Amino acid sequence: MRPHHRTPRLLGTLLLMAAAGLSLAVGSAPAATGPVAEPLGRVIPAPASVEPAGSPYRITRGTHIRVDDSPAARQVGEYLAGVLRPSTGYPLPVTTHGSGGIRLRLDGGRFGDEGYRLDSGPSGVTITARKPAGLFHGVQTLRQLLPASVEKKTAQPGPWTVAGGTIKDSPRYAYRGAMLDVSRHFFTVAQVKRYIDELALYKINTLHLHLSDDQGWRIAVDSWPRLATYGGSTEVGGGEGGHYTKAQYQEIVRYAASRYLEVVPEIDMPGHTNAALASYPELNCDGVAPPLYTGTDVGFSSLCVPKQVTYDFLDDVIRELAAITPGRYIHIGGDEAHSTSHDDYVKFMDRVQPIVAKYGKTVIAWHQITGAHPVKGALAQYWGLDDTSAAEKAQVAKAAQNGTGLILSPADRFYLDMKYTEDTPLGQDWAGLVEVQRSYDWDPGAYLPGVPASAIAGVEAPLWTETIVRNADIDYMAFPRLPGVAELGWSPASTHDWNAYRVRLAAQGPRWEAMGIGYYRSPQVPWPTR
Template structure:
């Protein structure tokens, strides 16, 4: 009996020859209220059927057991019904998402095949990043992306809230940021920012989908917009690190896509006070354990001053009771706060000093989030002629290239236990709408989900590119009913 086509691949799947469950309007669901609501909505979208809640003993029974590995679940399905036991509420939620993928339609209706699944994630951190600084995306777009990512068992949303082009969150301690630094975007886009209430709404929606929001305020580089609000904090743009074309001008909005030309004054006491205000308020707004302070591409910043600055900011964040995260360049600083997490964004084969900088986080008691740009940067073009995206990460990133990498093979000397997880960033230089997000993220986001959740490459017969391309092709009907406008990649044989 062939295994059902599921993405990400579960830890263990045992199909049987028994008859599956025929879903009809008479089916009922009982158990954990949150999981019941999630399943009813998913089944309604997928099939049009309205499962009726039952006090107990439903056709589908959903239970939190409180035992087993975090986020794990057990699913059993046959003609009599479906039972999902989650170790916790998150595990139960992920079992519900698996049911959504199991449902198949034919001329006679809807069926869930007979199967037993024992499933648990490989990595505890499974993230997606959305850049809302280069092009601003409203709350409803962010929450829609949360829905999409959660359906593939991602559990962290990294929001890139500031960059040269704009500042995107209201802070009472620094009101000029929203008032003066939020009104522009790439190409002269309209800009925008999240009020404190908007941000709390995003955090709440994420939590309801078992996702943790990781806010990022990038510094000391990527800070041209800060200078629009507080000119004294920002250094003049630097020519030798400037993008092609005209050098950005201090005090004027920047609408290009170049990087590396901006910096705060890293040794200035006023900048330290600014960082303290920003991260203190952000920590108060953010219930999750992480604050990301960027630290990347500060090409115009004195190296010694840069190292002292990122060390100071990591200590500031740790002192607020949060775990600091920084892009891997910050590993060059000798005095990072112990336990700081490094986010690696170089290539599958590391460039320059990237591997050394990444290993430095582990040496200081931290761990790594792996985001190799030539595999999981979702803003890369999937093909050379695709209308959206960029190609700086070694050319177009096909679905196959997005799949064919193994997290433990990227940085020599970094063991599986040193890896916190995998994150797929989506930078927004060319991304203006939810349709653009869908067009670039899908189906490659599913490859990142499998790298983050599933057993290691090659450890299972199905953990191969050939298997994945067949399995992901069966998700077309589900993604369509969920309103995801994914492109029909020619690498995938899609189920109609």
């Protein structure tokens, strides 16, 4: 959606007022004790159009959540009620009848697949969308318009007011992802679900699961059972590892879908394959299985490109994975294949990509695939740096010019496992130190020279887990950088301004605290005093 012509100026005015500590309430009701409504302009990702107007709406014990008579709309309504009931203490019944209150409405208007319109005034709040995903994203905006204490799991005093006005919104890019590496360290279904909920708050719509690597194979494959039972039996540092049964993986997929995220599973190949090679000797060129690996080096392993059993193996794996993955994509890795010759790499990719297509899926691979022959429709995920060689960038640009779509994940901007500073207790620094401003302050549409803007499918923030073990580790490395990733993927480029963004980001701190998210209090952000 083209942003409203007044949007950048209006957002800037709102945010400068916020930075100065001035009230942003427009036409608000008489002041009440307790938390106040967040201004319309404080949302992350920044909406395409914000028009404050009139008096606010106040959620009360008598508020209903009214939905269209469809299962999808009711599901979004129940989700919203589940967020609001614990903190408000209100019953908030979900109904298809009545008037006023909070209205979730499906309409065939010009909102796109994920866009929405939010109208707030004294009589109620209405979220209108063409598709249920748009309703869900509108609900995330509504959450941010309520006081941060709405996120708590116990009853809070309120009042629960929503500033008056209209937001019209739709995303810049269709692909807005986050990757969780469950191979270096294994994360349970419950832990993955928790991360999904955090991603959903900022309108991320893709969860990329890195399911195999040298240190562990994390998905059950019936035709090759030792992949999971043996290849998944350890992790970095020698822990017990783990794997998902097919039922557990499908539970993750279902849960993600309920939050309007699509799961993209990755089986990395031909490198990053020691867990598979250790599980089945015949996958090695010399027929000898290496020991399981619990270190953090890369580039030493490779499937045996000349052997037919390699492709029989991958056909089975992709077939079984595709059958339990309703999403469009399967990620085939392809990075750091240092133990595979260039010629073998090209031959390998030429044989594997048609297998993915055979089972009805579209290929995603790391950007090294642009040195081979990406099939029509494939997406290449760029993880290079600002100072990656001009030749490598030109190779990626040429593929983009020839029709290969790009997902941008520059490691020195978007890798959530990079340290913020030298003193960050977690993470790595091989791509550099990535403070919050560096992560946010760039434009995906103009990042790679020679790449047509139309070739950018979207953005993704990977979180590799060599040093990440607990939920608290995920939270600390993802927050506060993840919302900036989401904003670069969702919001119009005209709204991107670091000085304004850092004020909006600071306002998220109390919300994360209410949600139990322990975050890095970057000195670049003017966090509220605790």
